[in-house]
Amino acid sequence: MPISGLALWRGGLLAVPVMAALLVACSPPMDGGPAAPTASSTAPSTTLTPGVSMAASTAPTVAVTTPTGVTKVLTIVLENHGVPAVTAAMPELMKLATTYGRTSHYSATTHPSLPNYLDMAGGSTFGVTDDEAPAVHPVAGPSVFDLALTTGHIARTYAEAMATTCALETSGRYAVKHNPWAYFSDAASRSACQVADVPLGDLTSGALHDDIAAGTLPNIAYVVPDLCNDAHDCPLATADSWVSGWVSQVLEGPDWQAGRLAVVVTFDEAEKTGENIVLTVVVAPGLHGAVADGALTHQSWTRWMSDLVGATAPGNAGSAPSLGAAFGL
Structure with missing residues (x-):
């Protein structure tokens, strides 16, 4: 059956210093928490609908392992291309899609x-219909990143080519319009952004590299490539x-290994x-050729x-189907 209520299990959370007004103490690092079981490499491709696990959608005579134990999600957002273009021009991404999981009807x-x-x-779009900066479109209320912090979890944005934390203006190949946390203007959110919305670095050093290597990725990790690497200004x-x-x-x-x-x-x-x-x-332990056929949206990511x-x-x-539930996560 699909896994729900993941937040009830708090193992593996690592506290980092952020603004006291937002954070409560996280639980100690996980020493013996359950690692996700792996399925056989011969597991068949499986078509999923939101809320239906791999095991439930597979014939009873076929053993397929349902993913378990996911407490962290790292999300990379690319730019301006639909399914046909991506299918034709991104072979490495398509390998991940066919090896692990992909959607078939995810609407921007x-x-x-x-x-x-x-x-x-x-x-919500908050009534915004353009790409202007946070000074033009300050957004009231909490983001999903802020909500993670207030529930004692960890959120972090890693923005490539951003010169300072939580930069509120576009500069060089950094586009603030692709960094949503920078638009949430409540004092608490702005303070948290100044701590946890950080320059990405590169494959050899910097915030993302170091968090990957140390096993200290946050529960919500949001990765913003620069204007070339996100396919906005450069080829797919x-x-x-x-x-x-x-x-x-x-x-x-x-x-990942855990x-x-x-x-x-x-x-x-x-x-x-x-x-x-x-x-x-969606790349997750235990997914093997899964396809989520249900109608999903960006709010499905937010819900997850x-x-x-x-x-x-x-x-x-809150009324959107969960992207995670669509894959049994």
Whole structure:
């Protein structure tokens, strides 16, 4: 059966210093928590609908392991390409999709970029219809990142090419419109952003590399590539190589090896013509060729993150089907 109430299990959480107004103490590091079992490499491809686990959708005579123990999710958001373009030009991402799991009907919210990012972070577009900076669009209320902190969990954004923490203006290849936490303007949220919305670094050093290597990735890890590596200004092949490099590193790290980490790769929106359907890939222990066929949206990601940390989903995300539940997570 699908795994629910993940936030009730708090093993593996690691406290980091953030603003006292937001955090409560996290539980000690996990020493003996259950690692996710692995399924046989011969496990068949499985089609899932939201809320139906792999085991439930597989013939009774076939043994398939349901993923368990995921308490952390690392999400990479790419730019402006729908399923046909990604399928044709991102072979490494497609390998992950077919090896682990992918969606078949995941809708982005709208055009242009910023409303999609706000919808992920806050369960609403907040009436925003353009890509202006936080000074133009300050958003009241908590983001899903803030909600993680207030429930004693950890959230962190890793933004490539960002010069300082929680930068509120675009500079060089850093685009603030792709960094949603920077738009949430309540004092508590802004203070948390200044601590936990950090420059990404690179594959050899910096915040993301170090957290992967140490097994200290947060419960909600949100990765913002720069304007080239997210396929906004550069070819999809560039994004494919960038994602592959990071995912390869993640799969060697302690969080993945312990079975407590899933990885999501998605797109903010598709091209402006045609359906706004994007590919979302879910890499998690125990998934083998899974396809979530149900209708999902960016708020499905928000719902999963909220459930993961035991918070009430912000905005309208509480009524969305969970992306995690669609894969039995």
